[in-house]
Amino acid sequence: MNICRTKAELKRLIAECRKDGLSVGFVPTMGFLHEGHASLLRKSKTENDVTVLSIFVNPLQFGPNEDLESYPRDENRDIALAQENGTDIVFIPSVHEMYPEKPLTTVIVNQITDRLCGASRPGHFDGVGTVVSKLFHLVQPDRAYFGMKDAQQVAVIQKMADDLNFPVKIVACPIVREPDGLALSSRNVYLSADHRQQAVVLSRTLQEAEKRLADPDITVERLLALVKQQIGKAGDAVIDYVELLYYPNLQLPEASAKIQTLRQPLLLALAVKFGATRLIDNKIFDAAEVNEYVQNDDEIEAASGNRNGSEPELCR
Numbered sequence: 001m002n003i004c005r006t007k008a009e010l011k012r013l014i015a016e017c018r019k020d021g022l023s024v025g026f027v028p029t030m031g032f033l034h035e036g037h038a039s040l041l042r043k044s045k046t047e048n049d050v051t052v053l054s055i056f057v058n059p060l061q062f063g064p065n066e067d068l069e070s071y072p073r074d075e076n077r078d079i080a081l082a083q084e085n086g087t088d089i090v091f092i093p094s095v096h097e098m099y100p101e102k103p104l105t106t107v108i109v110n111q112i113t114d115r116l117c118g119a120s121r122p123g124h125f126d127g128v129g130t131v132v133s134k135l136f137h138l139v140q141p142d143r144a145y146f147g148m149k150d151a152q153q154v155a156v157i158q159k160m161a162d163d164l165n166f167p168v169k170i171v172a173c174p175i176v177r178e179p180d181g182l183a184l185s186s187r188n189v190y191l192s193a194d195h196r197q198q199a200v201v202l203s204r205t206l207q208e209a210e211k212r213l214a215d216p217d218i219t220v221e222r223l224l225a226l227v228k229q230q231i232g233k234a235g236d237a238v239i240d241y242v243e244l245l246y247y248p249n250l251q252l253p254e255a256s257a258k259i260q261t262l263r264q265p266l267l268l269a270l271a272v273k274f275g276a277t278r279l280i281d282n283k284i285f286d287a288a289e290v291n292e293y294v295q296n297d298d299e300i301e302a303a304s305g306n307r308n309g310s311e312p313e314l315c316r
């Protein structure tokens, strides 16, 4: 496994891969790796000759009062996990290497960033779009792997790639969870033992919400009220947002609409704070459609004309 810290070294390694006609899969992360990241690396390894991992805590996507300084870091452990999961190249740049000067260019994806984390974390997706653009230019991946835990991020990156003609296939991968359902996240490490237990309410509530959809009369506003009520039962949970939106365009359905009458897929997304720790989780409703992406890959690719302008590929 090659570990590189400079753009020049990364470019040299990528040029070698290209010269040899090797396909490149890319997994961008902020490090403090866990099994969710490992699942992306393994997926890339099955689909590409070479897998590149980046580890970079990107200051541009953090707000002034967010956890940039305290964001968990453990480079040695990350390198070991990368190696165990078949990574070929790890790119670990410094902030100065990525931003030698204050950038005057920002990649802004409008509209689908108006809600959810885009609203709660102003400027966050400008930072994500900008750094992912830079990384795509450096790595020139054939495929790039993102987790559906950050469902809005997947939609934003897919739209950016379509709008700016990045020649990359965006592969959206399923959320990896702890045995009790909590979505893996680097930030889980911040949770006290008590909050860790309470945080199970997120995945449980999403599961219960899915069951509620069996009721043909349940409306958007009723479902959201039930979800908020359920989360509120966890003593210290403070809701940032609970929203049901069309996916991936992230538009709002009518609050009074019966959910069974709505076009799908729909995204039920949550952001909840336990003390200072903000966690996100979500569920896509319309498993049938999600499975179709997986099972009829060739048909969908053919039908959507190499997928440009369409949904990200959703993988198992």
Ligand SMILES: Nc1ncnc2c1ncn2[C@@H]1O[C@H](COP(=O)(O)OP(=O)(O)OP(=O)(O)O)[C@@H](O)[C@H]1O
Pocket (backbone or CB within 6 Å): 028, 029, 030, 031, 035, 036, 037, 039, 040, 145, 146, 147, 148, 149, 150, 173, 174, 175, 176, 177, 183, 184, 185, 186, 187, 188
């Ligand atoms: N539980 C998970 N299952 C699948 N993918 C995940 C999971 N957690 C993170 N990822 C994906 O890994 C990539 C890198 O994410 P990141 O490094 O921010 O990790 P994270 O655990 O989401 O951290 P944070 O606590 O900051 O949200 C993203 O595409 C993200 O969606």
Ligand SMILES: CC(C)(CO)[C@@H](O)C(=O)[O-]
Pocket (backbone or CB within 6 Å): 028, 029, 030, 056, 058, 061, 128, 131, 132, 150, 153
């Ligand atoms: C995609 C990403 C690595 C960009 O910094 C980050 O937003 C993340 O880890 O999801």
Ligand code: BAL
Pocket (backbone or CB within 6 Å): 030, 061, 150
């Ligand atoms: N996975 C999202 C990165 C962030 O919270 O900034």
